[in-house]
Amino acid sequence: xxxYRRFVKFLAPHSGILALAIFFMAIxxxxxxxSIAMIVPVLDKVFGKGKIVFPVKLSPALENAVxxxxxxxxxxxxxxxxxxxxxxxxxxxxxxxxxxxxxxxxGQLCVRDIxxxxxxxxxxxxxxxxxxxxSGELISRITNDVKxxxxxxxxxxxDLVYQSFLVVLFASTIFFIHWKLACISLLLIPLIAFPIVxxxxxxxxxxxxxxxxxxxxxSLLVETINGVRVVKAFCMEPYEVDKFSKQNxxxxxxxxxxxxxTLILSPATEFIGVLFAVFILAxxxxxxxxxxxxxxxxxxxxxxxxxxxxxxxxxxxxxSINQQALAANxxxxxxxxTIVTIQAVPHAPELQKISKKxxxxxxxxxxxxxxxxxxxxxxxxxxxxxAIVGPSGVGKSTLLDxxxxxxxxxxxxxxxxxxxxxxxxxxxxxxxxxxxxxxIVLFNDTVRANISYGHLEVEEKMVEAVALAANAHxxxxxxxxxxxxxxxxxxxxxxxxxxxxxxIARALLKNPPILLLDEATSQLDTESERLVQDALNKLMxxxxxxxxxxxxxTVRNASKIIVLDKGSIVQMGTHQDLLEKDGLYxxxxxxxxxxxx
Numbered sequence: 001x002x003x004y005r006r007f008v009k010f011l012a013p014h015s016g017i018l019a020l021a022i023f024f025m026a027i028x029x030x031x032x033x034x035s036i037a038m039i040v041p042v043l044d045k046v047f048g049k050g051k052i053v054f055p056v057k058l059s060p061a062l063e064n065a066v067x068x069x070x071x072x073x074x075x076x077x078x079x080x081x082x083x084x085x086x087x088x089x090x091x092x093x094x095x096x097x098x099x100x101x102x103x104x105x106x107g108q109l110c111v112r113d114i115x116x117x118x119x120x121x122x123x124x125x126x127x128x129x130x131x132x133x134x135s136g137e138l139i140s141r142i143t144n145d146v147k148x149x150x151x152x153x154x155x156x157x158x159d160l161v162y163q164s165f166l167v168v169l170f171a172s173t174i175f176f177i178h179w180k181l182a183c184i185s186l187l188l189i190p191l192i193a194f195p196i197v198x199x200x201x202x203x204x205x206x207x208x209x210x211x212x213x214x215x216x217x218x219s220l221l222v223e224t225i226n227g228v229r230v231v232k233a234f235c236m237e238p239y240e241v242d243k244f245s246k247q248n249x250x251x252x253x254x255x256x257x258x259x260x261x262t263l264i265l266s267p268a269t270e271f272i273g274v275l276f277a278v279f280i281l282a283x284x285x286x287x288x289x290x291x292x293x294x295x296x297x298x299x300x301x302x303x304x305x306x307x308x309x310x311x312x313x314x315x316x317x318x319x320s321i322n323q324q325a326l327a328a329n330x331x332x333x334x335x336x337x338t339i340v341t342i343q344a345v346p347h348a349p350e351l352q353k354i355s356k357k358x359x360x361x362x363x364x365x366x367x368x369x370x371x372x373x374x375x376x377x378x379x380x381x382x383x384x385x386x387a388i389v390g391p392s393g394v395g396k397s398t399l400l401d402x403x404x405x406x407x408x409x410x411x412x413x414x415x416x417x418x419x420x421x422x423x424x425x426x427x428x429x430x431x432x433x434x435x436x437x438x439x440i441v442l443f444n445d446t447v448r449a450n451i452s453y454g455h456l457e458v459e460e461k462m463v464e465a466v467a468l469a470a471n472a473h474x475x476x477x478x479x480x481x482x483x484x485x486x487x488x489x490x491x492x493x494x495x496x497x498x499x500x501x502x503x504i505a506r507a508l509l510k511n512p513p514i515l516l517l518d519e520a521t522s523q524l525d526t527e528s529e530r531l532v533q534d535a536l537n538k539l540m541x542x543x544x545x546x547x548x549x550x551x552x553x554t555v556r557n558a559s560k561i562i563v564l565d566k567g568s569i570v571q572m573g574t575h576q577d578l579l580e581k582d583g584l585y586x587x588x589x590x591x592x593x594x595x596x597x
Contacts, residue, residue: 004322007329010110010153017102017109022161024099029165031092033173100158107154114146114332121335126342127406128367136219141335144214145328148207152325159318163311170304170311199261199320206261207324210254211331217247226490262320342405344425351424354432354513354544356417357381358403363412365398372398374567376412380560382513385545387555389585390564396548399564400516403546404433434512434543436536438519440499442491447476448483450491451505458509470505470535472498497532504535515540517547552589561585 011018069077118141130138224231224240231240358380365373372395380386388396401407402414405421414421421429442450451467452458463483467473475498479485491499507515517536533554549555556575563571563578563585571583578585 003326003330006333007149007152007322007326010114010149011106011157013113014106014109017106021099021102021106021158024095024102025158025162026165028092028095028099029162029169031088031095032166033169034088099162103154103158106157107150110153111146111150114149115142118142118146118332118335121338124340125338126340127401128341129338131367134215134219134222136217136222137215138335139222140211140215140218141331144218145211145331148211148328149325149332152321156318156321156325159314163314163318166311167315173304199265201323203258203261203320204323204327206254206258207327208330210251210258211328213247213251213254217244217251220244220247258320258324262317265317265320342408342426345423348423348425350428351416351419351421351432354382354416358514358544359413359415359418360399360402361413361415363402363409363414365395365402365407365409367398372567373402373409376569378560378562378569378572380544380546382544383542384559385540385547385557387547387549387558387561388564389549389552389555389561389588391588394564395567396564397518400435400518400546400548403514403516404430404435431510432512433514433516434507434510434539435516436500436503436507436518436539437516440491440496440503442487442494442499442502444486444489446481446484446486447479447502450487450502451483451509453506455509462509463505466505466508467502469508469538470501471531472501472505472535475501500532501535504532504539508539513543515543515545517545517549519548519550552585552592 122138220240220243224244231237360376360378363373363376364371376399378386388399390396398407402409403421405426408422416429416432443453447467448460448463449456451463460483464473467476467483476483476485485493487493487502491502494502517540547555547558555561558575561571561573561575561578562569563583565584571578571581571585573581579589
C-alpha cells in the first residue's frame, strides 16, 4: 500500500485536471448507464406493445414516469426515441472524449515531471553513484520504467475510476430491481478478485525482472555503440550480435510470461460472470413468462449483469498494468531516494577567490573497501605548478578529483586559504577550478556551444579569442560551418588533438584561478602534442596548477613534484632535487629516458 501511495503522488500536482477528468467520467458513465436503463425497456414497449412492469414498488416520481411512458402511443414513443438516441450518444461521445483527453494529458504531464525529477536527481548525484551504475541502466529508468508508470497513471487510472462508476451504477440497478439476486451476486466479487490478486503479485515480480533485462539491453547497446571501433577492430560483430540476441530473447520470454498471465484474467472473469448470468436467467425467467416482470425490465436487469462483467474485466487489466507500474515505480524511487553524498552545508557561504594557498591535511580516501590515498599532507602556494607523478593506479587522478569535491576524503581536510572546501557552496568552489583531462568530454553540439559551455551568453569575439589562444581557431575555420559546425557525439568528427584544444579553449573562457590537468597530452602525436602543449602553457600562466603527468619530461619546470606510490607520498621536491636522490622518481626518469617513452 505504501508503494501505491508513492505511486499516486505523481498525480498530486495535477489534481485540478484530475478532478475535471473525473467529473467528465462520471457524466460519461451516467450516459453509459442511461443507454441501457432507458432504451431497452422503452424499446420493448414500442415493439412488444406490452407495458413496462417492475417487480418492486417504485417511488412516486418513477411511478408517474413509467405510467406516462406506458400510456403513450407506440408511434409517438418511437418518434421521441429517434430524436433522443442520437443526442444521448452524441453527448456520451463528447464527455468520453473530454475525460480521455484530460487523462491522457495527466499521463503526459506526469511522465514529463518524473523524467525531469529523475534527470535533475541524476545531475545532482555524486560521481561515486555513477561508478556503481551502468549508463544503459540509468537510461532505462528514464525511458522504459517511466513509460510503464505513464500507462498506469493515464490508462490505468482512467479505467479504475470510470469502471468503478459503472460498477456502482449497474450494481445499484440490480439491487433496485431484484435485491435477493443482487445479494447473491456479491459472491462474484471474491471469485473474480482471487485470480486478479494472485496473478497481480506474480506480474509485479515478472515485470521487475523484465525491466532489469531491458536495462541490460540498453547497457549493451550503449557499450557496443560507443565501442564500435573496438568491436570492428577485433572482428567481434558475430559475438556481439549473439550476445544481444540472447539478452533480447530473455526479455521476450519474460514479456510473454507477463502477457500470458494478463490475457488469462479476462476470459476467466468473463466466464465466471456468464455462469452467474445463466443462473439468473434460469431463476427469474419464469417471472417474465408469468408477467410479473416485463421482458424489457428483464432485459435491463440481465443487461446490467452482463454490463458488470465488462468493468470487472477492465479492472483485472488495470491491476495488471498497476502491478507492472509498481515494479517500475520502485526502480524510479531507487534513484529519487538516493542520498547525495557530496553536498554543501545548508546556507554555505561563497568561496572567495584564492589568494594564498591550498592545503591537503592528513587526507585519507578509500573507495568501498579499497584504500586509495593514505595520509596525504602538502601545501601549494598561489601561482605554483604542482606535478603529481607515479606508477599507474596509485591515486593520482583521485587526488585531483578531491579538490572540486567530486569525491570527499573519509579523513582529513582540504583547505583553500584556510577554509575547508566542505564548508563553502559547491558552485563557488567549482567555479574557481578548470579541468582538462585525457578523456575529453564534448557534446553533440556546435563548436561555439562546446567552447562556451557554462557561459552561454558570452560574446562571439571572446569565443574566437580563446580558440585562437588555444591554437584551435585555424582548424575551426576550415570546418564546413566554422564555429557553427556540429562536431558529433563526443566530438567524433574531430581528431584527438583538436578535441583537446577545444577543451583548453573552454577552460580559457572559464578563466579559473585553479587548473587541474590530468594526462592532458598523453595520447597525442608529436605535432598535436606540440600545439596542445603550447596552448596549455598559455592556459597555465598566472594560475595555480595541479598536473598529473605520465611523461616526466613535461613536468621539469613544475614548482614542486609530488611522487605517489601505493597511495602515499614517497617523495616531494623539484625536478632537479628528485633526480639527485636515489628514489622512485629517479627510477621512473631513467626508465623513460632509456626507453624514449
